[in-house]
Amino acid sequence: MSTFSTFSQATDLPSWAKLQAVFDASGKHLSVKELFAADPDRFTKYSRTFTNYDGSEILFDFSKNIIDDKIFELLIDLAKDADLETLRAAFFAGEKINFTEERAVYHMALRNQSNKVMKVDGIDVAPEVNSVLAHMKEFSEEVRSGAWKGYTGKKIQHIVNIGIGGSDLGPVMVTEALKHYADRSLSVYFVSNIDGTHIAEVLRSIDPETTLFLVASKTFTTAETCTNANTAKAWFLETAKDSAHIAKHFVALSTNAVEVEKFGIDPKNMFGFENWVGGRYSVWSAIGLSVILYIGYDNFEKFLKGAEAMDKHFTEQSLEMNIPVIGGLLSVWYNNFFGAQTHLVAPFDQYLHRFPAYLQQLSMESNGKSVTRGNETVKYSTGAILFGEPATNSQHSFFQLVHQGTKLIPADFILAAQSHNPIEGNLHQRMLASNFFAQAEALMVGKTEAEVRAEGNPENIVPHKVFSGNRPTTSILVQKMTPATLGALIVYYEHFTFTEGAVWNINSYDQFGVELGKVLAKSIGKQLDDAAPVSNHDGSTNALINQFKMWSA
Ligand code: F6P
Numbered sequence: 001m002s003t004f005s006t007f008s009q010a011t012d013l014p015s016w017a018k019l020q021a022v023f024d025a026s027g028k029h030l031s032v033k034e035l036f037a038a039d040p041d042r043f044t045k046y047s048r049t050f051t052n053y054d055g056s057e058i059l060f061d062f063s064k065n066i067i068d069d070k071i072f073e074l075l076i077d078l079a080k081d082a083d084l085e086t087l088r089a090a091f092f093a094g095e096k097i098n099f100t101e102e103r104a105v106y107h108m109a110l111r112n113q114s115n116k117v118m119k120v121d122g123i124d125v126a127p128e129v130n131s132v133l134a135h136m137k138e139f140s141e142e143v144r145s146g147a148w149k150g151y152t153g154k155k156i157q158h159i160v161n162i163g164i165g166g167s168d169l170g171p172v173m174v175t176e177a178l179k180h181y182a183d184r185s186l187s188v189y190f191v192s193n194i195d196g197t198h199i200a201e202v203l204r205s206i207d208p209e210t211t212l213f214l215v216a217s218k219t220f221t222t223a224e225t226c227t228n229a230n231t232a233k234a235w236f237l238e239t240a241k242d243s244a245h246i247a248k249h250f251v252a253l254s255t256n257a258v259e260v261e262k263f264g265i266d267p268k269n270m271f272g273f274e275n276w277v278g279g280r281y282s283v284w285s286a287i288g289l290s291v292i293l294y295i296g297y298d299n300f301e302k303f304l305k306g307a308e309a310m311d312k313h314f315t316e317q318s319l320e321m322n323i324p325v326i327g328g329l330l331s332v333w334y335n336n337f338f339g340a341q342t343h344l345v346a347p348f349d350q351y352l353h354r355f356p357a358y359l360q361q362l363s364m365e366s367n368g369k370s371v372t373r374g375n376e377t378v379k380y381s382t383g384a385i386l387f388g389e390p391a392t393n394s395q396h397s398f399f400q401l402v403h404q405g406t407k408l409i410p411a412d413f414i415l416a417a418q419s420h421n422p423i424e425g426n427l428h429q430r431m432l433a434s435n436f437f438a439q440a441e442a443l444m445v446g447k448t449e450a451e452v453r454a455e456g457n458p459e460n461i462v463p464h465k466v467f468s469g470n471r472p473t474t475s476i477l478v479q480k481m482t483p484a485t486l487g488a489l490i491v492y493y494e495h496f497t498f499t500e501g502a503v504w505n506i507n508s509y510d511q512f513g514v515e516l517g518k519v520l521a522k523s524i525g526k527q528l529d530d531a532a533p534v535s536n537h538d539g540s541t542n543a544l545i546n547q548f549k550m551w552s553a
Contacts, residue, residue, distance in 0.1 A: 001169055004090060004097050005373035006083045010336075010503055011380055015077035021338040022070055022542055030066050032444050032470055048071070048323050050492075052484050053309040054302070060323050061475040062442045065330050065410075066338070075329040084325070084502040091498065092315055094120040094276070099373070100459055101268045103338075105509045107281035107494075108311050110273075111304040111487070120276050137297040139251075139271075143212065144183055144293065150209045151245035158206040158230035161290040162199075162232060163216030164224045165361060167253070168192040170283025171216070173358035174303070180420040181295040183252055188294050191232075194224040197542040199231050208239040213250045216287050216489045218279050220252070220259035223518070253286040276473065278509055280361045281494065299483045306487030307336065314495045318475050324492050327474065328499025335381050335500075336411045344402065344411040347386035348436040351481060352414065356388030361515045366497045366508040372411045373505050382504045384410075392435045403443060411473045413440055414489070418480040436475070 009014055018026075021381075036042050046063035067075070077519020090097050094104045109118040109125050117124045142148035146155035163169050172190045175182070176547075189202045213232050217225040229250075236249055243264060251259040251269040255277075260270045269284030283291070286306060292300045313323050334340035343363070345356045367383030389397065391413070402409050415436040419429040452462050478485045501508030524545065527534050531553060533546045 002390045004087055004099060006086070006094075007081075007505060008372065008374050008376060009379050010078075010505055011084065013078060013081040015074050015081045019071070019074045019078065019337060022074060027066070027071055027337065030068060030071075030470075032064055032066055032472070033446075035068060035188045036063075045069075048321060050175075050310065050313060050323055050325065050488060052488055054484050055484075056479050056482065056485060058479075058485065058488060058492075059477040061477070062326055062330065064440055065333075065472045065474065066470065067330070067333070068442070071333070072320075074103040074384055075326075075333060077333070078332070078503055079319050079325055079329060079499065082503045082505065084319070085500060087502045088315065088498070092311075094118060095203055098507060100507055100510045100512070103509070104276040105278060105281070106274075106276040107284055108308075110277065110284035110492075111307040113262040113301070113305045113308050113312065120274070125274065125276075126479070128274075129431075132273065135288055136271055136286065136292050136300075140297050140457050144186070144296065148212075150211075151240055151248050152209045152243075154210050156185060156212045158212040159186060159212050159290055159293050160191060160202060160206065160212065160232065162186065162191045162225055162228045163214075163253070163287070164192040164222060165365075166279030166282045167218060167222075167225065167287050169214040169280075169354070169358045169361050171288060173352075173354040174283055174288070174291045174486065175294045176354050177349075177481065178291070178295050178299065178303070178483055179351060180481075181299045181483065183294065183296065186294060188290055190230050190290075192224065194227060196231075199228050205237050205242070208236045208249070211236075211249060214253055214289055215250060215260075215263070215265065216253040216289075218255050218273070218275075218277070218282060218287075219269070219403040220254045220256035220263070223522070226263075233264065251289070276429065279511075280365050283490075295483065303483035303487040304481075306484030307491045308487075309484070309490040310491035310495070314491070324495030325499050327492065327496040330472075330474070331384060331410065331496065331500050332503050334408065335382075336382055338408050339381075340408045340410055341385055342407070342409050343384035343386045344409050345386060346391045346394050346411060346413055346439075347388070348413060348432050349390045349481060350390055351420070353390045355414075356386065359388070360386050362493055363497050365511050365514070367501050367504065367506065368513060369501075369504075369506040369508070371506070373507055378504065378506065380504070382506055383500070388531075391439065392432065395435065395439065401438070402471065403514075408471065411443070411471075411472055412476060412477070414476045416481040416485075417476045420481070430483065437467075440475050442467065443469065443473055445469050446471075468523070 043063045047061040048056040091105060094106050096102050096104050098105050104120045106120055110129055112118050112126055115126055118126055143156050169192055175188050191199045191202050215229045246264050247266050250265050250428055253263045253271050254260050255273055255275055257267055259268055271289055273285035277285050319325050345359055347355050363386045364383055369382055370378050374379055413436055415433060422429055446467035447463055449466050454467040497508060531549055534542055
C-alpha cells in the first residue's frame, strides 16, 4: 500500500456499507420534493455560503440533491473513514501524494498570496513563485504599454498561445471567462490541435511584426506543441528572416530550460515552474501568462487571491461546512450508489463557455483511474463523464435527456447575479436567470400524470408529457463573475475532484492513460511517410492505414 493509503477498497469502509444499506432501504426512493414539503429549513440546512477575500460571496445550494440528514451524516463519515483529512494535510504539506510519479502536488503554492512558507523537499518554494510572478508582471506591463516592441518597432497586438491540454484549456477558459476585464486592443489566439487547420487559420489573422508567441508546455516535448511552435517559427522567419528577431516574438512557459533553449528561445524569455505543478493545475503558474497579458497583472492577482481563499476554506472548514468536500461526496453518492455515469456542468454564463471543457480535463484526467493507491484494481466505479455547455443553449439541445431520459444526470448550474452586459434594461439577464431557476425547479419537481391529464392532453399523449422529477442539481449563484470569483470557483472543482479521489482511494494526479496512444501514434507516424502498405497491425488498423495512404496520395 502507498504511504498515502490507509485502506484498500472504498467499499470496505464502514460508512460505505451503511450508505449502501440506507440507499437500498430508503435512499433510492427519497423524493426531494417531499423532503422540502416536510422540512421548511431544508434550504438553510443544505446550502453554504463562501466568502471570498474581497467580501464577495458565492452561494452553493445543495438542497435539491437526493439526500436527507442520515445520508449527509454518512457521507461525512465516508470522508472521515477514507482519511480525507490526513491526505489533505499531506497535500498541503507538499508531500509526494502523486506517488506514482514521485511528485508533490503543490499548485496551491502558486496562489500563496499571503506568502506563507510552503515547502517541497524541505525548501520553501514561495520565493521562486514570487520571482516568476514578478517577471510576468514586468513583462506583461511592457507588452501592454507598448514598451516591448516587435522587431520592426511596432507594439504587440496579437498574442498566440501554443500549447495543449493543461497548457491550453486553462488559459483559453480564463481569458474567455474574464474577457470583460481585457485590454481589447490585444487579441489572443490559442493553437492546440496538431491538425494544421488550427495554426493555419490563426496565422491568417495575424501579422509577424505585431505577434507574440507563447510556447506553453510543461515538458516542452509534447508533439503537438513542438510541431505547432516550429511551424510558427518558420512562418515568422519567412518574413523576419533573421533568427535574432525570435527574441522579441517568442517566449516559453515551461519547466524544461534545456529544450526551450534548443528551440531557440532565449532563457531570459522563459517563465518557469516546477514539476510539482500538474498540467491540468497549471493555469496559476507561468502557463497563465496569456491571461496576464490579456486582463492585466492586477486582475490576475485577484484571480490568485480568490483561489487562495477557496484553499483556505477547504483546509480550515469542518467537513460538514466544507463546500468542495460536500460537492465531491455528493458526486460519489450518485456515482456509486445511484449508478450515475455522468456529471453535467451548465454555466448560465456565456463567458464561461469553455468552463466545461476545462473541467473535463480537471476531472477526467484526474479521476479516470481504475487502480487504488494500494495498487489493486478498484471494485467500484470512479471518475464521472463530465460534460456541459452554457445554458440556455444546452436547454435547446441535450436537456431533453436530462429531464426525461432514462439516466440520472447530476447537474451543476452556475449563474452570476450581476451581468457584465446588462443590456436592454437587463432584460437578457432576467431571462437568463429565470431559466437558471426554472431548470433546477423543473428537474426536481417534474410533472405528474395527473397534472398532465388536467391540462387536457389526450390519454395516449399523457405518458410522453410526464416528467419524473427528482433529478438532482446543485445551484451555484455568484454575485458577479470577477477574477476573484472565478479563481474560487475553479478551486471548488479542484478540491471537489480531490475529495472524490480521496474516497475512491486513487491517485488523482498522474495521467499514464494518455501515453499508449501517443506511443502508437509515433510509430504509425513513421509508417505514413511512404506509400508502402502496412501489415503489422490488426486487420482493421491495417486496412484503415492503407486506405488512407491511397486516398491521401
Ligand atoms: O497528454 C496529457 C498531458 O500530459 C496533460 O496532462 C498536459 O496538460 C498536456 O499533456 C500538455 O503537456 P505539456 O504542458 O507538457 O505540453
